[in-house]
Amino acid sequence: MAQGVWTIAEQRDGELRKITYEIVSEGRRLADVLGQEVTVVLLGSNIKDKATQLGQYGADKVLVADDARLETYTTDAYVEVISQLVRANDPAVLLIGASVQGKDLSARLSARLGVGMAQDCTAFSIEAGNLIAIRPIYAGKAYTKLTFENSLPQMAAARPNVMSISEPNASRSAEVIDATFTMDDSTLKTKVVSVIKDEGGKVDLTEADKIVSGGRGMKGPENFKILEDLADVIGASVGASRSAVDAGWRSHTDQVGQTGKVVSPNLYIACGISGAIQHLAGMSTSKVIVAINKDEDAPIFQKADYGVVGDLFDVVPALTEEAKKYLS
Amino acid sequence: MNIIVCLKQVPDTESQIKIGSDGKSILTDDIKWVMNPYDEFGVEEALRLKEKFGGTVTVVGLGPKRVTEAIRTALAMGADKGVLVNDDALNGSDSIATAKALAAAIKNLEYDVILTGQRGVDDDMGVTGAALAEFLGIPQLSLIIKLEVAEDGKSVKATRPVEGQALTIESSLPALITAQKGLNEPRYASLPGIMKAKKKPLEEKTLADLGLNAAEFGSSARKVKILEITPPPERGGGKVITGETAQEKAAELAKLLHEEAKII
Numbered sequence: 001m002a003q004g005v006w007t008i009a010e011q012r013d014g015e016l017r018k019i020t021y022e023i024v025s026e027g028r029r030l031a032d033v034l035g036q037e038v039t040v041v042l043l044g045s046n047i048k049d050k051a052t053q054l055g056q057y058g059a060d061k062v063l064v065a066d067d068a069r070l071e072t073y074t075t076d077a078y079v080e081v082i083s084q085l086v087r088a089n090d091p092a093v094l095l096i097g098a099s100v101q102g103k104d105l106s107a108r109l110s111a112r113l114g115v116g117m118a119q120d121c122t123a124f125s126i127e128a129g130n131l132i133a134i135r136p137i138y139a140g141k142a143y144t145k146l147t148f149e150n151s152l153p154q155m156a157a158a159r160p161n162v163m164s165i166s167e168p169n170a171s172r173s174a175e176v177i178d179a180t181f182t183m184d185d186s187t188l189k190t191k192v193v194s195v196i197k198d199e200g201g202k203v204d205l206t207e208a209d210k211i212v213s214g215g216r217g218m219k220g221p222e223n224f225k226i227l228e229d230l231a232d233v234i235g236a237s238v239g240a241s242r243s244a245v246d247a248g249w250r251s252h253t254d255q256v257g258q259t260g261k262v263v264s265p266n267l268y269i270a271c272g273i274s275g276a277i278q279h280l281a282g283m284s285t286s287k288v289i290v291a292i293n294k295d296e297d298a299p300i301f302q303k304a305d306y307g308v309v310g311d312l313f314d315v316v317p318a319l320t321e322e323a324k325k326y327l328s
Numbered sequence: 329m330n331i332i333v334c335l336k337q338v339p340d341t342e343s344q345i346k347i348g349s350d351g352k353s354i355l356t357d358d359i360k361w362v363m364n365p366y367d368e369f370g371v372e373e374a375l376r377l378k379e380k381f382g383g384t385v386t387v388v389g390l391g392p393k394r395v396t397e398a399i400r401t402a403l404a405m406g407a408d409k410g411v412l413v414n415d416d417a418l419n420g421s422d423s424i425a426t427a428k429a430l431a432a433a434i435k436n437l438e439y440d441v442i443l444t445g446q447r448g449v450d451d452d453m454g455v456t457g458a459a460l461a462e463f464l465g466i467p468q469l470s471l472i473i474k475l476e477v478a479e480d481g482k483s484v485k486a487t488r489p490v491e492g493q494a495l496t497i498e499s500s501l502p503a504l505i506t507a508q509k510g511l512n513e514p515r516y517a518s519l520p521g522i523m524k525a526k527k528k529p530l531e532e533k534t535l536a537d538l539g540l541n542a543a544e545f546g547s548s549a550r551k552v553k554i555l556e557i558t559p560p561p562e563r564g565g566g567k568v569i570t571g572e573t574a575q576e577k578a579a580e581l582a583k584l585l586h587e588e589a590k591i592i
Binding site: 017074075076099100101103104106107108110111112114115116117118119120132135136137138139140141142143144145146147148149150151189190191192193194195196197198201202203204206207210234251252253255258259260266267276277278281284288289290291301302303304305306307308309310311314315318319321322323325326327 | 339341342343344345347354365366422423424427449450451452453454455457458459461462463466467468469470471473485488489490491492493494495496497498499500503509510550551552553554555556557558559560561563564566567568569573574575577578579581582583584585586589591592
């Protein structure tokens with residue numbers, strides 16, 4: 001019988017990414033309800049030393065696939081190895097982080113295993129021993145509650161920044177196991193040939209703790225400077241609405257909304273954004289939403305926890321100065 | 329070069345989503361259906377590859393009869409021919425079943441590159457493209473914003489933005505590419521294009537035509553079962569920040585974010 005909760009660790013340059021701790025913590029919570037063990041699958045090259053940390057966050061076992069060909073993620077190699085390990089061990093639940101890499105991996109892996117998959121979930125629970133997944137559809141205009149049928153492992157990917165990370169327990173440790181697998185080089189058809197780091201080193205919107213976002217009300221690309229100033233002070237990343245991106249003021253990678261990034265920061269400050277449905281869809285799972293807009297009837301105010309009716313060109317710089325007082 | 333584009337039809341992104349009385353479906357009566365925005369990038373990229381390398385662009389859609397509108401739009405943009413997989417038994421299929429039907433429709437066609445959107449903006453799953461690549465036994469390059477096919481048409485370099493980085497990935501062809509926003513600016517169909525599209529071939533296929541067993545498709549065959557669909561959680565009534573001046577409002581807001589929300 002299928003047994004155990006598995007989570008797939010995500011590492012970059014040998015360092016575990018935040019999403020890994022999110023899904024290991026969530027996996028621990030689910031495994032406790034089931035009364036089963038948590039196994040973390042860790043793929044990489046010379047990566048074994050990271051297993052200690054995973055134990056502190058709730059792993060009972062860490063299955064390490066150590067191979068030079070797994071140092072950098074490729075769909076081919078990771079799907080090949082993980083599918084072999086899953087088939088050999090028959091876990092009941094398989095959790096992946098819905099980062100860009102995790103979305104690519106989970107989609108192909110579900111097809112390889114021939115199982116159903118719930119992408120980009122915002123909550124999990126166990127009912128009658130089965131995994132229940134909640135996920136937004138239509139970019140959050142509706143939510144769906146899902147279960148799995150004749151489909152093992154029950155496979156789901158968790159939206160980044162949503163699952164809470166447990167306090168690490170330094171006295172906890174995991175059993176480290178060397179994974180057994182085979183890889184045929186002729187099946188590896190893709191390889192990463194270059195990596196270019198984003199300029200500025202800002203945290204990606206999907207992982208950001210705070211976001212300051214600008215829309216049509218910014219009136220031009222040069223005015224985003226005032227949002228960047230606020231973002232620098234409070235430690236935020238800068239996003240944009242579709243109209244600001246379509247006007248060419250900001251890069252596509254900054255777009256928040258149904259056809260852009262779906263974000264869940266702790267603080268989202270919308271400046272000069274009216275709140276078109278497709279924008280609201282991309283940010284409505286933010287924990288605290290602030291709207292700053294001249295138009296008191298703007299739909300964004302209905303989603304906002306704090307609304308300021310006023311000219312953003314006066315309010316935002318003033319807010320930057322006020323925030324400094326609390327952060328200095 | 330032979331290029332295939334897979335597309336679906338989705339509710340326009342400005343649509344209100346209303347839940348059916350069964351609590352498990354979406355009401356579709358008032359919905360304006362459009363080509364999935366990410367698939368538009370796929371169509372545009374296919375046309376650009378054709379302009380550079382020559383060849384044929386075949387559009388493959390799956391869904392009810394209305395999906396022919398989206399296929400005709402792609403034909404009007406410049407694609408050469410269309411295939412619609414249309415069978416009542418497909419209603420409610422999950423991503424894996426959808427990909428199986430698409431793979432059956434595509435496996436006997438000639439192709440070097442398959443393009444599709446990185447996800448449909450309805451279910452937001454992003455699984456069909458990868459699953460299609462799996463069933464065809466070809467590599468996938470997902471969430472791509474830049475695509476360069478080698479002069480000899482045998483390999484491709486594709487750029488994928490990941491959190492804080494952009495990766496360039498090389499692959500042999502054939503391969504499947506899923507389009508992310510930023511890949512290109514889709515063209516509008518011209519009036520002559522629209523006229524021409526009416527005469528371009530558009531074939532319809534049922535599951536039986538593709539040699540598939542209807543029992544493996546549709547809602548009853550779903551491996552991921554929908555228990556219920558609900559409206560998004562309501563957000564509690566927000567506070568309007570009062571104050572005479574922008575300065576006062578900013579001070580009040582910062583105070584609330586610090587003391588009440590405890591976030592700065």
